[in-house]
Amino acid sequence: MSLRSILSTFGRKPAPARPDTPSVHATSRCKLYGHPEFQIRVSNSAVPVEDISFLLQFFEQRVARGEKFRGGESLQVGWMFTMLEEGPAGFLRVLEPDMQVVPVRFVDSVDNTLMQLRNQKDVVESLSPSIAPDFPSLRQSAVVHVNYQEARRILLTRNDPVNAADSGWWLSDLDDEARLEDPARFMKTSLYQLGVHRPDLIQFLAVPAGLQVAVDGARISVLGPVQEVQQIPGSYLSELNKARQSAVSAGRSSAG
Structure with a gap:
């Protein structure tokens, strides 16, 4: 199953806020196929719990259909280019670019991966008639x-x-x-x-x-x-426009 085919389950329901501290999560079903489990680190409390579950499920489904991964290999999630690193206890740790410097510097995190995937998907889903995202x-x-x-x-x-x-x-x-x-x-x-x-x-x-x-x-x-x-009224892009317009209006009021 591809990333696009399971996007319909991504971010459907609001999730409770998580503590503003790094949390480590791991897959649990890859070992059924003789494959190392994946481990991810999330530090941004704005990342919903169901988005974390989505990413873990994505890895498990790739393994379930016969794909094999090892440290030093890359894996694309949405538009993001992630790297796999052999971690402790046999885990494959998922690293992402820090999006701060050129050339790319990889860090132990999936914050950018999940936040940018959600935002890109939400922008496209704001449009009517509906279209599929093209990452x-x-x-x-x-x-x-x-x-x-x-x-x-x-x-x-x-x-x-x-x-x-x-x-x-x-x-x-x-x-x-x-x-x-x-x-x-x-x-x-x-x-x-x-x-x-x-x-x-x-x-x-x-x-x-x-x-x-x-x-x-x-x-x-x-x-x-x-x-x-x-x-679509009330969609991500519609609300983003409202927020931008409010900010511009507030700026004009202050200047006046």
Whole structure:
């Protein structure tokens, strides 16, 4: 069973808050197939309990269908590129990029893996009619405007990838409109580096090809080939827009 096929069970019900201390969790059924159990560390108390269970189930299902894993190998979860390390008592410890530095530095955590998976899935599920998320890999490339780190008005366009190394993502700076057709104003980078420099944009990266995401002040919109894609009232993206609009309004009131 693939990650996409079990996403319907991911994050359905609200979970009780967990203590704000690191917690270690492990699979329990991999040994039935003569395979080491997986061990994960969660430090972010915002990660729901059912999301942790989802990840453990994902590992168990991969093993149940005959896949074998060992230390030093990689494993993609959503868009995240994780590494496996042989840990104590025969466990396979799951490491993730810290999303802080380039080149990649792996840490004993799955906080980014779970939070970014949830956010990316929630963005796509905010759209009507419904579509499935299309997770890239953070190892893939994207084309970005030279000002991508500072740009405030952004258009993210996802095209069909030209090869396996390409994510299809293209980032334009809407404040440089006069030069949007100038190739010298764009460069290629990895999705990982884009995520390090612009963590606010990671949540949009599972939007499938053929769509665009416009981030313009207080408004985030998803655009289709013909018109804007509707956002479901009360959905993650709808509520995110409300929060952004409230923040902008509050800022204007303070300035007044």
